[in-house]
Amino acid sequence: MLGYKYRENQKIKSYLARLNILRQVFSSLPSFPDLEDSLRRESLLHSSIFSARIEGNPLTPAHIHNQIRAPKKDLNKIEIFNLLRAYRYIDSSRANKVFSTAFILRLHLLTMRGLSFDCGHFRHEPWAVFNQAGVAVYIAPSPAGLKNLMNEYINIVNTSRFSVPVTAAVAQFLFEKIHPFADGNGRVGRLVSAYLLKVGKYGMRGLVPLEVLIDEHREQYYEVLEPTRNVTPFVEFFLKGLIFQIEIALKKFKQSKIAPEDALLPRRREILEILKDHPLCSFDFISRRFPAVNPKTLHYDLLKLQEGEYVKKIGKTRGSVYRAS
Secondary structure, rough: OOOOEEOOOHEEEEHHHHHHHHHHHHHOOOOOOOHHHHHHHHHHHHHHHHHOOOOOOOOOHHOOOOOOOOOOOOOHHHHHHHHHHHHHHHHOOOOOOOOOOOHHHHHHHHHHOOOOOOOOOOOOOEEEOOOOOOOOOEEEEOHHHHHHHHHHHHHHOOOOOOOHHHHHHHHHHHHHHOOOOOHHHHHHHHHHHHHHHHHOOHHHHHHHOHHHHHHHHHHHHHHHHHOOEEEEHHHHHHHHHHHHHHHHHHHHHHHOOOOOHHOOOOHHHHHHHHHHHHOOOEEHHHHOOOOOOOOOOOOOHHHHHHOOOOOOEEEOOOOOEEEEO
């Protein structure tokens, strides 16, 4: 059976109070859909890249810049694109409304597709953590008991009376202890905590990539995961890191509102810059700058730019041209 020790000390109480304030600040901010979409894309990419880096993937955001899909034989990039797909899934309306074993298996399938033959399935072999001397310092539960343990785990999370951030931290800690998969446990565990924060209204509009801080403090991350049952140090680490990343995201959000065009999605901003440099552009001229983008998508981008009064359309026929307002 699963068991853990947790004590809500004064430090945790102060962290939770700060998180409640930050959540209120985020909810009171005006809505800038285009700006938020741009920042959310950046956050999802950083979550994916740094979750992979925690597991030893050497790639950085520069390696993925402007790349649409992963090469079929580049396992490092496949890992990141898999994670990107998984983070987008939990951030979408398609994600399960009920936290269940099936949902976790789905996350593992998305995360490990093309990387493991057992993606979407629990492990069938024993597992242990060894130190540098080759001595087992932690032995995970037997694979024969995984189904029952995961059912118990799901029940613990779904019936938790802790605050949402604490529940998310406990869920990630216990998931690591169960270690239900042969590979990908850390990545799926971080997806689980991100999902629980989102459905619990602590997602901060999807703008907070906690994985960045974990990567930068990897040794401490593994250190607070070491205790077999005492989850309190991990909760402290999790909450402190969440606050740190929320404050960075909040600062970036505020700084991004300097000029109206800063709120545009990257491609729309690029279209606007093209029109500033080349007045009276035809649609064909613009589309040649974006050969990989569907013409319908570009027409929609131009329509949104017109609605925002960034761009004016001159003419109503196929010979129409566009210029910056």
